[in-house]
Amino acid sequence: MPVKPQAISNVVLVGMMGSGKSTVGRILAQALNWNFVDTDQLVEQEFAASVEDIFSVHGEQAFRECESDVIGKVAQGNRQVVATGGGAVLLAKNRQLLWADSCVVWLDAQPAELAARVGVNPSTRPLVAGTDLEQRLKSILEARKALYSLAHIRVSTDGLEPAAVANEIRVQLSGVSASSN
Numbered sequence: 001m002p003v004k005p006q007a008i009s010n011v012v013l014v015g016m017m018g019s020g021k022s023t024v025g026r027i028l029a030q031a032l033n034w035n036f037v038d039t040d041q042l043v044e045q046e047f048a049a050s051v052e053d054i055f056s057v058h059g060e061q062a063f064r065e066c067e068s069d070v071i072g073k074v075a076q077g078n079r080q081v082v083a084t085g086g087g088a089v090l091l092a093k094n095r096q097l098l099w100a101d102s103c104v105v106w107l108d109a110q111p112a113e114l115a116a117r118v119g120v121n122p123s124t125r126p127l128v129a130g131t132d133l134e135q136r137l138k139s140i141l142e143a144r145k146a147l148y149s150l151a152h153i154r155v156s157t158d159g160l161e162p163a164a165v166a167n168e169i170r171v172q173l174s175g176v177s178a179s180s181n
Helices: 021-032 039-047 051-057 060-074 092-099 111-118 133-148 162-173
Strands: 010-015 035-038 080-083 102-108 153-156
Touching: 010 021, 010 092, 021 035, 021 080, 021 162, 035 039, 039 051, 039 060, 039 080, 051 060, 060 092, 092 102, 102 162, 111 133, 153 162
Parallel strands: 010 080, 010 102, 035 080, 102 153
Antiparallel strands: none
């Protein structure tokens, strides 16, 4: 696991869809008195469309290109908790931007747990719509696990309430100084 930076500008949450990045991110940002940023929401604003519509109309590549542009802008910020899309780690350029001066936290969860969370409305998740949900999530997780494991901190979210996950992140961040800028 990479060494945690001595001082951090941002906390970046990575992990699979359904791992709790957006929900935990909001709670953590409030606890830290930092801004919350959701890269998927920013991509949706750029396209004036939902992620589902972006994938169906423009394709995954267009989504990923816009996501990289958004990450480039977000990485310039400070005192932010950033929830990324699950696939943001796929591009080396994104990883370089996300890891620079930030503490990256992998919100890990088992495929069955992810399926239970995503299963409420899987049709809004283009990468798993119309598939055996748990099996597809397992396959995606296996493909991304090595990239997620590059995070400075790993927190399992299985069976935990979002507030408990945010608290665990705060505990683990206590050894890292946050930027005061």
